[in-house]
Amino acid sequence: MTEQNIKVVSWNINSIRIRLEQLKKIVTELNPDIICLQETKCENDKFPLASVQELGYKYVAHRGQASYNGVAIISRVQFKEIIEKDFCGKSDCRYIGTEFNLGTKKKSVKLHNFYVPAGGDEPDINKNPKFKHKLDFLDEMYQHMKAQIADDQYHVIVGDMNIAPHVNDVWSHRQLMNVVSHTEVERSKLLEIISKHNFCDVLRYYAEEDEKVYSWWSYRNRDWKKSNRGRRLDHIWITQNLLEHYNDHYIYQTARDFERPSDHVPISITLQVSNIT
DNA sequence: ATGGTTGTTTAACAA
Numbered sequence: 001m002t003e004q005n006i007k008v009v010s011w012n013i014n015s016i017r018i019r020l021e022q023l024k025k026i027v028t029e030l031n032p033d034i035i036c037l038q039e040t041k042c043e044n045d046k047f048p049l050a051s052v053q054e055l056g057y058k059y060v061a062h063r064g065q066a067s068y069n070g071v072a073i074i075s076r077v078q079f080k081e082i083i084e085k086d087f088c089g090k091s092d093c094r095y096i097g098t099e100f101n102l103g104t105k106k107k108s109v110k111l112h113n114f115y116v117p118a119g120g121d122e123p124d125i126n127k128n129p130k131f132k133h134k135l136d137f138l139d140e141m142y143q144h145m146k147a148q149i150a151d152d153q154y155h156v157i158v159g160d161m162n163i164a165p166h167v168n169d170v171w172s173h174r175q176l177m178n179v180v181s182h183t184e185v186e187r188s189k190l191l192e193i194i195s196k197h198n199f200c201d202v203l204r205y206y207a208e209e210d211e212k213v214y215s216w217w218s219y220r221n222r223d224w225k226k227s228n229r230g231r232r233l234d235h236i237w238i239t240q241n242l243l244e245h246y247n248d249h250y251i252y253q254t255a256r257d258f259e260r261p262s263d264h265v266p267i268s269i270t271l272q273v274s275n276i277t
Numbered sequence: 278a279t280g281g282t283t284g285t286t287t288a289a290c291a292a
Contacts, residue, residue, distance in 0.1 A: 015284055067285050118292055219282035
């Protein structure tokens with residue numbers, strides 16, 4: 001971290017244990033102060049804490065379960081509190097938050113890291129309980145963030161939301177409108193969380209309206225770059241009071257070409273925190 | 278219209 005800026009990366013790592021070398025590369029290339037990870041697929045006692053700390057991230061908050069899900073926030077900057085919450089009555093480790101004190105006045109900035117359920121294949125709550133879980137999760141996410149922002153502090157919300165809300169967040173709106181991640185009901189629920197809480201959807205806000213923005217490319221395409229059938233499933237949202245502190249953002253598309261890559265690429269935001277008062 | 282791949286864990290399951 002410079003004294004001026006703080007860089008936060010969000011990445012669905014799809015197993016932290018097999019991609020530690022890639023995490024190291026991302027640290028070298030992007031030099032983030034804080035990294036939010038999803039799909040760590042790693043139980044708490046198997047979390048590679050020492051390796052992460054050797055990369056320079058002394059402060060670690062993580063919640064994981066075997067085989068599936070799991071989230072982590074690793075940081076060079078000390079946080080003063082960890083926020084843990086279960087959603088939908090399940091202990092499936094899809095959320096973790098941390099509270100920092102930043103800027104000259106040591107103002108509270110809360111960072112929220114989400115891994116929204118993918119929702120299965122069939123976009124019908126009567127046939128597919130995983131899709132119902134996804135919609136229920138979004139409702140609870142709405143309420144959780146409503147309670148969180150009641151303190152009128154600074155909030156950064158990141159994660160794999162598993163929803164591409166805008167028409168140009170997918171390679172073909174027409175072909176994906178009945179595909180889970182881009183159905184009307186999911187898109188409107190996600191957009192409602194953003195708009196009703198007055199968040200800024202950073203990656204879309206700083207793009208042209210007709211510009212395609214992707215963070216994920218399926219493993220099931222032979223050549224992801226050639227077919228370029230991407231979706232913007234990963235998000236960074238900030239409260240309006242942080243918009244004036246926005247410095248930069250980045251989608252690290254190069255990571256999709258790593259050897260044995262995750263299907264998601266890291267996204268980042270840089271905030272100028274020195275003048276937070 | 279269908280199938281395509283990956284990770285965890287070892288036959289499915291989830292993404």
